[in-house]
Amino acid sequence: MPLSAPVPRRLLHRRIVQCWGYHRDDGLWDIEGQMVDTKTYPFPNEDRGGAIQAEEPLHDMWIRLTVDDQFCIHGVDVRTDAAPFGLCPAIVSRYQQLIGVRIGPGWSLKLRELFGGVRGCTHMTELLGPVATTMFQTVYGQRYDEDDAKSAEDRPPPPVLNTCHALSSDSAVVKKRWPKVYTGPDRETDKHYRPLLDDCLT
Known part of the structure; x- marks a missing residue:
């Protein structure tokens, strides 16, 4: 059911977050997320040729976590396809520090510890929230389906x-x-x- 009718307005910004959960043939799990930000109008940007056009991604970021059945992270793949500054992609290698971390209690605190402030990318770290939730939905969802037979x-x-x-x-x-x-x-x-x-x- 849609929300109640709004007052007259115009769209300025759109953020789309998508996540996917996969069960790999080797028994591990791949959880992927993408975040895309766009504006409905062009605006100046020196690092992107002078301007970012309407509907051109301001941010387009990807992350894949490979985890085991105990939610321990075995692999991390991070990509920045679009960002407002040329320097932004330089931080992606820092997210390899997630290898060996277990997703569970204290996850948000661990993210702040590793990537808070100048130690990370705000948007990439935000994306790790829905990626973690998608992991639980993927793994527990399959387990619930199996339990339904009992x-x-x-x-x-x-x-x-x-x-x-x-x-x-x-x-x-x-x-x-x-x-x-x-x-x-x-x-x-x-x-x-x-x-x-x-x-x-x-």
Whole structure:
């Protein structure tokens, strides 16, 4: 459903972020992202021949992370196809420092530590956010599809339990899909399930 009707206005800037998740034949995962910024009007730019034209990319940046099943990064490929300054692409090699880093708790803090301020490219570092989210959607999505073949009682607890309101341990979604870890008001007391829940919440 579209948003409510806006007041009269004109488009000035468009940012498009696209991400793709792939399962490689060698068992690893490739997660790719692209960010493109364009304007609807031309504007001066000394580093790009005097001007950047309307709809010509101001930024066009790519990144690929290769990760394993534990979300540890094995490979990084970064490209800057368009940027406002000729110096911008010089920073891409710094992102090789992600090799060996695990995507998970503390990810945002690690990105600030490695690439904050003058140590990185603001836009490339921003792109790593949706790339990481796409990784989880790709890997966990396949695992959820595999779990659907199991009975609800045999499904393992989801690693994303209690990360949003729909996946709260007392929600109807969790009650239906993962009854072993459901904690809603009509939850039956069962000492057999309690250790499973404790493991998920710690």
